[in-house]
Amino acid sequence: MKKVIITLVALVAGTGFVFGQVPPNATFESWVNSQTYEEPTSWSSLNVFSTVAPGFPITCEKSTDAHAGQYAAKLTTLAGDPDFSGFPQLGQVFPQDTFPGFMLLGNLGLGTLGVPYSQRPTSANFWYKYTSVGGDSAGVLISLTRWDNNTNQQVTVGKALSSINTTEPNYTLGNMTINYFDNGDPDTLSIIAFSSYRALAILGNQIPTQEPAPGSTLFIDDFSILTTAVDENSANKFDFKMYPNPVRDEVSILCTGHQFVNSPVVVELYDMTGRRVQSINVSQMMSRADVSGLVSGMYIYAVKTGNSLLRTGKFTVAK
DSSP states (O other): OHHHHHHHHHHHHOOOOOOOSOOTTTTOOOEEEOSSOEEETTEEEGGGGGGTSTTOOOOEEEESOOSSSSOEEEEEOEEOOOOOTTOHHHHHHOOSSEEOOEEEEEETTTTEESEEOOOOOSEEEEEEEEEOSTTOOEEEEEEEEEEETTTTEEEEEEEEEEEEOSOEEEEEEEEEEOEEOOSSOOSEEEEEEESSTHHHHHTTSOOOSSOOOTTOEEEEEEEEEESSOOOHHHHHHOEEEEESSSBSSEEEEEEESOOTTTSOEEEEEEOTTSOEEEEEEEOSSEEEEEOTTSOSEEEEEEEEETTEEEEEEEEEEOO
């Protein structure tokens, strides 16, 4: 367990368009049941500590209140009185009696933080809604790192921190610009979401003056990583619909607010591993496309014109 805590401290202390590498389970549609709690596949949370410290609250849950698809992740700050007698070092990490909802890409129990990643994206999007109690704040932290063989340590290549400071009762698009500090290419992508800023103290960062408030709740869904910035001016004039959803063999596409004569629209389809499986050229307001070659499952679509990203979303193929 000490190894896990040391690794967490090290992470934060160090800490046009392509969906080149989609984070695994970025739509939170897949969950793993550990008998006492559930976690999104490829992600982990503080729930793991409930198995070694009785009374530790379950702060990460599967929710059907999703932005799209069936599920989203629900992170809730909760009061608790866990028994740390079996692992007293945990009591040093969690000195207070209120525990933030917390979720990270990787396996916290094994000390594996992040997933392999080799690109230098410019930004990241996610959908969220938030209930702030007592002025509490939530956030999302992204970190891109690489191993330096000369210094034998992980180097921060780039990172971004998005603060959520007010209650948002409806799903809202969050956008993060990634700032770079190193010229090398990363080898690891880490994403952390939390319902109270106190979570940064758990990671070894300076303890925030703001106390976590029980009941602060963050719903989060549909992460996407972009390698060129979104053209907001174009996106604001554009509307896109692709239906039916789920689809079997043929999909209808409706594009409005776009001058096709000046720039064609391309709809890129990606599977959940980030592999592009089909490109659809759209040259008029209403069109149809054959998707019968796609196997059943969930896909991400990205609508672009030139180097501008206009829309992203997801749809399901059901044979």
